[in-house]
Amino acid sequence: xxxxxxxxxxxxxxxxxxxxxxxxxxxxxxxxxxxxxxxxxxxxxxxxxxxxxxxxxxxxxxxxxxxxxxxxxxxxxxxxxxxxxxxxxxxxxxxxxxxxxxxxxxxxxxxxxxxxxxxxxxxxxxxxxxxxxxxxxxxxxxxxxxxxxxxxxxxxxxxxxxxxxxxxxxxxxxxxxxxxxxxxxxxxxxxxxxxxxxxxxxxxxxxxxxxxxxxx
Amino acid sequence: xxxxxxxxxxxxxxxxxxxxxxxxxxxxxxxxxxxxxxxxxxxxxxxxxxxxxxxxxxxxxxxxxxxxxxxxxxxxxxxxxxxxxxxxxxxxxxxxxxxxxxxxxxxxxxxxxxxxxxxxxxxxxxxxxxxxxxxxxxxxxxxxxxxxxxxxxxxxxxxxxxxxxxxxxxxxxxxxxxxxxxxxxxxxxxxxxxxxxxxxxxxxxxxxxxxxxxxx
DNA sequence: GGCGGCTTCACATAATAATGTGAGTAGCCA
DNA sequence: TGGCTACTCACATTATTATGTGAAGCCGCC
Numbered sequence: 187x188x189x190x191x192x193x194x195x196x197x198x199x200x201x202x203x204x205x206x207x208x209x210x211x212x213x214x215x216x217x218x219x220x221x222x223x224x225x226x227x228x229x230x231x232x233x234x235x236x237x238x239x240x241x242x243x244x245x246x247x248x249x250x251x252x253x254x255x256x257x258x259x260x261x262x263x264x265x266x267x268x269x270x271x272x273x274x275x276x277x278x279x280x281x282x283x284x285x286x287x288x289x290x291x292x293x294x295x296x297x298x299x300x301x302x303x304x305x306x307x308x309x310x311x312x313x314x315x316x317x318x319x320x321x322x323x324x325x326x327x328x329x330x331x332x333x334x335x336x337x338x339x340x341x342x343x344x345x346x347x348x349x350x351x352x353x354x355x356x357x358x359x360x361x362x363x364x365x366x367x368x369x370x371x372x373x374x375x376x377x378x379x380x381x382x383x384x385x386x387x388x389x390x391x392x393x394x395x396x397x398x399x400x401x402x
Numbered sequence: 403x404x405x406x407x408x409x410x411x412x413x414x415x416x417x418x419x420x421x422x423x424x425x426x427x428x429x430x431x432x433x434x435x436x437x438x439x440x441x442x443x444x445x446x447x448x449x450x451x452x453x454x455x456x457x458x459x460x461x462x463x464x465x466x467x468x469x470x471x472x473x474x475x476x477x478x479x480x481x482x483x484x485x486x487x488x489x490x491x492x493x494x495x496x497x498x499x500x501x502x503x504x505x506x507x508x509x510x511x512x513x514x515x516x517x518x519x520x521x522x523x524x525x526x527x528x529x530x531x532x533x534x535x536x537x538x539x540x541x542x543x544x545x546x547x548x549x550x551x552x553x554x555x556x557x558x559x560x561x562x563x564x565x566x567x568x569x570x571x572x573x574x575x576x577x578x579x580x581x582x583x584x585x586x587x588x589x590x591x592x593x594x595x596x597x598x599x600x601x602x603x604x605x606x607x608x609x610x611x612x613x614x615x616x617x618x
Numbered sequence: 619g620g621c622g623g624c625t626t627c628a629c630a631t632a633a634t635a636a637t638g639t640g641a642g643t644a645g646c647c648a
Numbered sequence: 649t650g651g652c653t654a655c656t657c658a659c660a661t662t663a664t665t666a667t668g669t670g671a672a673g674c675c676g677c678c
Contacts, residue, residue: 283539289532303532312535316505316519316527322538323499323528343654356607358634372656378637379654388664389635391572393606397613399476559624574664588626594667595624604634605665 191308192219194237196228196254197270198246202293206241209297216304225254229261237265239304243293244271244282252281259286266307283322289313290322342383349376354393407524408435410453412444412470413486414462418509422457425513432520441470445477453481455520459509460487460498468497475502480571482523495537505529506538558599565592570609 193210197203200223207221219237226249232240240258244251255267268289269282282290289307291300292315303313314322342350352362359377363370377389386392409426413419416439423437435453442465448456456474460467471483484505485498498506505523507516508531519529530538558566568578575593579586593608602608 288536288539306532309532310536311532312539313532314530314535316522316525316529319528319530319535319538320504320526322535323503345655353606354610356602356604356610358604360634368655369657371658374635374637375656376654377635381636386572387636388572388574390569390605390609393609394570394572394613397610398479561625576664584625585627587628590665590667591626592624593665597666603666 190215190217191239191304192217192235192237193304194219194231194235194240195221196223196225196240196246196251197221197243198223199243209300210304213301216301225249225251225257228254228257232258232262232265239307240265240267241304242267242269244269252285255282255287256285268303268307268313290318291315292317342380346376346380346383349373350380350392350396353377353389354396406431406433407455407520408433408451408453409520410435410447410451410456411437412439412441412456412462412467413437413459414439415459425516426520429517432517441465441467441473444470444473448474448478448481455523456481456483457520458483458485460485468501471498471503472501484519484523484529495534499538506534507531508533558596562592562596562599565589566596566608566612569593569605570612 193216195203195206195210195218197206203221203223207218210216211218219235220231222231224246225231225242228249242251242254246254251269251271255269258265258267263286266288267286268291269287270291270293272293289303289312291303291313295303295315306313348366349362352365357365359370359373362368363373366373377392380392381387384392384395386395409432411419411422411426411434413422419437419439423434426432427434435451436447438447440462441447441458444465458467458470462470467485471485474481474483479502482504483502484507485503486507486509488509495506505519505528507519507529511519511531522529564582565578568581573581575586575589578584579589582589593605596608597603600608600611602611
């Protein structure tokens with residue numbers, strides 16, 4: 187912890203750039219390497235300013251922060267890049283992470299947290315605001331619960347499965363009765379049985395359970 | 403404010419379990435739903451204790467926390483599960499995330515951060531210690547982007563998404579109204595709007611579409 | 619400064635779903 | 649043959665949903 191951490195800022199909004207600069211410049215252990223309004227010369231900037239950490243606005247005119255991130259990671263992957271954004275938009279989060287972002291913060295992150303994040307990223311962590319982290323987790327392929335031996339095998343009969351399938355398709359009792367040529371009461375009867383077996387009390391619960399457990 | 407957040411603890415170490423219980427019990431806005439040493443009866447525990455958030459130790463004798471997590475997510479995906487672990491081992495992080503963990507903290511997380519994390523996860527975030535987050539990001543290049551074509555934008559507002567989520571959980575109009583502290587008519591109104599936007603005409607269709615298009 | 623979207627609420631009516639009870643036919647199996 | 653399950657149908661009552669119309673407050677945008 188001898189040399190201060192050199193931080194480079196990319197941010198097109200002049201006000202925000204100024205306040206970030208001020209924040210970082212006034213923090214012990216940090217050193218402002220630069221504060222730029224665009225990343226068209228990212229590779230050259232990095233070479234010249236030798237930052238340890240880059241704070242990169244994701245929305246910038248011309249070259250986006252994501253493209254800037256790609257360029258930096260392509261030439262100097264050792265530099266830690268933390269993305270800054272206003273919204274936690276799914277697509278961008280995904281793109282940024284695939285491009286190798288080391289952290290992802292919302293711009294409304296309080297100054298103290300921001301400084302903390304710089305420390306964390308230097309320590310090998312990946313600071314993320316919880317809202318972003320949530321998006322990241324959602325990107326993972328979920329292992330369907332069907333892979334797990336469910337306590338209730340839900341022994342639906344063929345007819346019951348068939349009717350459950352129709353419920354999932356959005357059919358009403360009437361439509362099912364018409365479609366399968368059986369009486370409305372019979373449909374009711376089947377559905378009552380399905381509810382019992384699935385331990386649910388409404389169509390929506392049944393549909394939800396069916397889709398989640400792959401009962402269709 | 404509203405109802406306190408009910409927290410359930412799974413932790414096999416008696417000392418740690420006691421200190422966690424004490425921490426949570428003495429925190430305003432939180433309520434200790436229970437503190438158990440194993441999750442062999444996870445489904446029943448959840449049904450009985452009705453927690454909002456579960457703190458799950460990942461290393462437990464018998465049934466592991468990950469298996470417990472799977473079971474909970476299979477039956478009551480609405481419950482937020484935050485995993486607790488000593489080490490940031492890659493494999494387990496991956497397994498836990500694929501099983502649907504909503505957060506992932508190291509056990510050495512200071513009490514204040516832990517409480518903060520519970521609030522975050524309730525707010526729809528995914529609290530992660532930076533070291534874990536780093537592991538998660540590293541997993542990305544290896545995991546191909548899940549097919550998220552997201553054909554229809556289905557511009558649901560935040561409130562609408564929220565309510566749709568509750569429908570998927572099997573909530574009735576009444577339950578939603580009670581849960582969110584709004585009138586039944588307001589719920590109706592939101593749902594009418596949701597139907598318009600999704601081009602559906604019933605709860606089941608809406609739930610089906612939501613689950614299939616990952617609108618939750 | 620008006621326009622549109624979001625959120626909230628109210629009243630009303632028709633349609634549909636949930637639950638209970640009961641019952642007949644058919645097939646399987648021990 | 650008796651017991652079990654699946655599948656079928658009927659009648660009844662209550663609860664919940666679907667749909668329409670209307671409206672007020674708030675906020676962002678042009």
